[in-house]
Amino acid sequence: xxxxxxxxxxxxxxxxxxxxxxxxxxxxxxxxxxxxxxxxxxxxxxxxxxxxxxxxxxxxxxxxxxxxxxxxxxxxxxxxxxxxxxxx
Numbered sequence: 001x002x003x004x005x006x007x008x009x010x011x012x013x014x015x016x017x018x019x020x021x022x023x024x025x026x027x028x029x030x031x032x033x034x035x036x037x038x039x040x041x042x043x044x045x046x047x048x049x050x051x052x053x054x055x056x057x058x059x060x061x062x063x064x065x066x067x068x069x070x071x072x073x074x075x076x077x078x079x080x081x082x083x084x085x086x087x088x
Contacts, residue, residue: 010035
């Protein structure tokens, strides 16, 4: 005989089930059981950010420090200018 031991959680939510089936929760009227532990996922390969987004940290620091006041001893920086480009 073989067996498996599995921890499982069951959740119920009190939602406005009629007519929106819980999509809009104005006046809750129904307890809806939800099985949150069993989901099917389809994973996709991630992007290599270092390869696809070139970034030179030293050049960036040099640009940021131009016009700024830097106190390395106390560990603060002030008057950092806005970068000449927009982050998207």
